[in-house]
Amino acid sequence: MNFLLSFWRSTVGTKVVVAVTGLMLLGFTLFHMIGNLQVFTGAEDMNAYGAFLHKPEVLWAGRCVVATSMILHITGTVRLVRASADARPQGYAKWKAQASTFYSRTMKFSGPIVLIYFVVHLLNLTTGAEPGHIALHPNYLQTDGVPKAFENLTLLLATPPWATFYIVANLALGLHLFHGAYSLAKTLGLSGARQLRLARVLASVLTATIVGGNIAITLACLLRLV
């Protein structure tokens, strides 16, 4: 297993792990958003979907995959950010971006914002159904450990402060996803001009879909359209 350890220790290896786990988390956010679109088809659909996700085997398989991806993604990134800081102990008096973008240079800030979003989101809508029943929520409803997904979501996002939080958090998620999705294609070895153009289009479309979908759900709840 030595080779796995040396792979992880190299910067390219860590980057590849961050890219693969990033891809998994991107897939998770996409399916999560698509599932939540059921808020538009009504309480019955959404609560049935919520109950399906709460089958223990589905729930814990999903949680294991997401948690493992997040742990590897974050530990890998922390390692790389520290390596970068070590690589330039003395900074420049003047430094002017030549091709890098706002979103590429703010990955290490948008990442922690997304993490905070993730934790708050769990406290809003997940932990209320767990033993302890801690919920950052105006009126959390659940029966036998299965949350009433539709009521909980619509009630939470109908409050302007929470709706604002979710919209801002999703914009940060968008910054992170756009550079992340395009960058991971390069990290995983895509080098052809045609593939890279395709990766850029895919990254834009995926980011717009995920962020647009989430914000549409938030606005619909805030304006009480559902």
Added chain:
Amino acid sequence: MRMKLNVWRQNGRDAKGAFQKYDCPDVSEHMSFLEMLDVLNERIESEGQDPIAFEHDCREGICGSCGFMINGAAHGPQPRTTVCQLHMRSFKDGDELWLEPWRAKAFPVVRDLVVDRTAFDRIVQAGGYISTNTGSAPEANAAPIRKDSADKSFDAAACIGCGACVAMCPNASASLFTAAKLAHLNLLPQGQPERLIRSEKMVVQMDVEGFGHCTNHSDCEAVCPKGISVTNIAMMNLGYVQATLLSSPREGSTDD
């Protein structure tokens, strides 16, 4: 033209450096940037001071010796141009310029604007070669090479090792340099027998030297005087994954 310069002066590797102001009232727009510094140095020397140290050799943009930061851009504001080929007409009369050495832990400052880039030599020594018996040159057309491979290899081989990529990278990463040296050999038939071990060893050496990692900002490509493409970095990543995860252990592998 009149130029106001703020030049990083540092007496030696461990000395503390600082910016020093110089006023250059008689700059011709036809001078190269280094010629302006030559004239300034004559004046500094005539005043009994130590001249500003900067590296230079061919002054034709092909040796890779020169290079420093001008107002936060490696090699200054002109794309695909080394400092020696940068002319004062690229600036405006009265401009204030900040001259700083490349900053990276792996490139310690030797003096003023000169840094030690032997870390690059050690990356090349780790695998940037092919092992072949010497003797008379083989028949040039004996090994067919695809035109696009030859072109890409030649583009990568244009790297002059100036270090601008490291200097400009927000992470002080040497990925563009290492990837160019890898692509140069890995795309040609002569480079195939050692392709995997080379891909592994050069990446490992890049880490050992203390360079940062690549986050695909592409600032390196933008300042590279030879326009080396960041797509070489993607090829390096793929080569490293093939070498370390997807192939059987080889003699000389770093994880033995």
